[in-house]
């Protein structure tokens with residue numbers, strides 16, 4: 512049974528406010544995307560890294576992917592992250608990948624993920640009946656804001672985790688959950704699986720595994736990639 516990393520990389524990066532989609536922004540001498548692909552490609556258990564880009568993406572072809580022998584680009588990005596993932600899963604099935612293949616969906620915008628952490632996740636979940644996600648327990652006090660951005664309430668944080676990626680599920684069950692649950696409330700793969708009544712496993716992630724969303728995140732990512740501590744999750 513294959514283990515496939517599926518990287519949604521068809522977003523526009525509006526919150527970054529850059530001249531190009533954030534996955535193509537420069538980071539420590541390469542693009543954000545190249546760091547992410549390299550990290551997943553370095554996981555020995557992963558048989559294929561499949562990257563979902565927009566059908567009209569012109570930047571992918573300008574990069575040199577010659578050093579990666581288990582990499583495939585899928586030009587089927589959709590109008591939401593969930594749609595891009597769903598389209599990517601359909602493309603993998605059309606390529607003949609088994610319906611029960613494990614798929615690790617990982618944001619192309621998370622370039623600092625540790626290959627060792629991903630290997631540990633695969634070991635922890637490969638016999639799980641549902642699958643699971645990398646996540647970190649909430650460490651800050653949570654506040655709800657009112658319309659004038661004043662504190663309306665403090666929310667209990669006990670038992671709360673912040674979801675990261677990869678999120679690891681079987682190919683066809685994940686596709687079917689996304690199709691049946693598709694909507695604005697589905698912001699990750701686990702939420703679609705939860706809608707089917709299943710409870711994915713939480714696997715400890717890392718604060719280094721940040722999602723590059725805003726301009727300051729790019730600076731943080733460069734510090735993480737440049738630091739030795741990046742390897743000690």
Ligand SMILES: Nc1ccn([C@@H]2O[C@H](COP(=O)(O)OP(=O)(O)OP(=O)(O)O)[C@@H](O)[C@H]2O)c(=O)n1
Pocket residue numbers: 518519520521522523524525526527533534563588589590591592593595596618619620621722723724
């Ligand atoms: N239609 C979309 C939207 C997002 N993504 C991908 O999903 C990941 C996480 O999404 P996000 O951080 O929200 O990226 P963007 O949608 O590009 O950012 P923004 O919401 O700021 O526009 C990114 O790797 C992004 O490229 C995608 O493949 N297809």
Ligand SMILES: C[C@](O)(CO)[C@H](O)COP(=O)(O)O
Pocket residue numbers: 592618673674675676698699700722
């Ligand atoms: C999938 C995710 O990274 C888990 O935290 C997050 O939901 C993606 O959100 P985005 O708004 O699509 O970046």
